[in-house]
Amino acid sequence: MIGDRALRPATLMMGYGYDPVLSEGALKPPIFLTSTFAFPSAAEGKRFFEGITGKRPGGADGLVYSRFNGPNQEILEDRLALWDGAEEALVFSSGMSAIATLLLALCDKGDVIVHSGPLYAATEGFIARTLARFGVTYLDFPAGADRAEIAAVLARGQAMASAQGGKLALIYLESPANPTNALVDIEAVAAARDALGGEPAPIAIDNTFLGPLWQQPLHHGADVVIYSLTKYAGGHSDLVAGGLSGAKRWLDPVRMLRNTMGTICDPNTAWMLLRSLETVELRMTRSGENAAKVCAYLRDHPKVAGLGYLGMIADPRQQDIFARHCTGAGSTFSLFIKGGETESFRFLDALKVAKLAVSLGGTETLASHPAAMTHLSVPDARKAQLGITDNLVRISVGIEDPDDLIADFEQALAAV
Ligand SMILES: *Cc1c(COP(=O)(O)O)cnc(C)c1O
Helix, strand or coil, X not given: CECCECCCHHHHCCCCCCCHXXXXXXXXXXXXXXXXXXXXXXXXXXXXXXXXXXXCCCCCCXXXXXXXXCHHHHHHHXXXXXXXXXXXXXXXXXXXXXXXXXXXXXXXXXXXXXXXXXXXXXXXXXXXXXXXHHCCEEEXXXXXXXXHHHHHHHHHHHHHHHHCCCCEEEEEEECCCCCCCXXXXXXXXXXXXXXXXXXXXXXXXXXXXXXXXXXXXXXXXXXXXXXXCCCCCCCXXXXXXXXXXXXHHHHHXXXXXXXXXXXXXXXHHHHHHHHXXXXXXXXXXXXXXXXXXXXXXXXXXXXXXXXECHHHCCCHHHHHHHHHHECCCCCEEEEEECCCHHHHHHHHXXXXXXXXXXXXXXXXXXXXXXXXXXCCCCCHHHHHHHCCCCCEEEEECCXXXXXXXXXXXXXXXXXX
């Protein structure tokens, strides 16, 4: 705070949560490479352990052991929480370990998860196959569903749960969905959930594609926001990590399970993420501007059959969700080339600036072919239903010079 002015996250990323006096005056936090921490006294050690074991909820008052937490991770958690205005955050060794730890912590035998579809393939598999082995079942609704359709699936989920002796444990969303870019109406989900009655199930949402800059789901009724920090937050395609931000009430049991399993991110990765978060607003802003320019060029190109870009939504309902929930269109979009796999591969192989790789949200532009790569194992019928066609190329625009990117796409399309 300066007077009554609350400082913005972009400012706070440079120093929040770190006191140089505690580290020999080092302006930047050192990387704390230690497996364990010395207690000031036996009584303090006992007090710290009360926080670790859950005797007192909310985490430990002091550092104990690096499977539970460390200075780099704690600073990172404090800063990550700021972006979503969350009560707190937890960081993990990957996006998937954040998701798996969350799901295992909140779901019991007999419980039901209701989720939007499609989800990131590994998440969908974890819910459908791994959790099924522990007696947790699921129902889903399509990402673009309206409130009535969402309410009907939630009611079915609640009935199914009580028949199985469980509860509706979690409403799990991903918006925009990958690779369709379909948006979920978070406000409609929250309204439908609140109208159900009984103990409300938490709403968790994977915000990897638009967060933390362009969509802040906690303000629209979500309880927990999920990140693959590997993507825009890390932003340099040089680390793998995950994060959860939200209310203590839902994150306390997740922290307990993370303490047991050790799915926390390591100190070196946490330090790299502290550096990344200093530039996340700059990087995302530039890549968003670049994507807008690139898509404006691609839109009218004779070899382009269409674009799935949030800055050019045709469907009025999707446009309405975008207007209520999003402050930017992101930099990850779908490009439909006229033709099929042959034409798409020719385009991908001809790219000179953009790299041919899966993943997204890095400083460099990446391009991939979902049908042949990330979604290769998805059955054909499901692919058709999701619109994952052979002429779909997935692009994540980076922070290069936008005219260089346009020149690259121009010559690659000429090669088709
Ligand atoms: C990449 C990704 C994940 C998984 O994250 P990892 O860091 O690779 O484990 C989850 N959800 C979405 C939307 C992703 O893009």
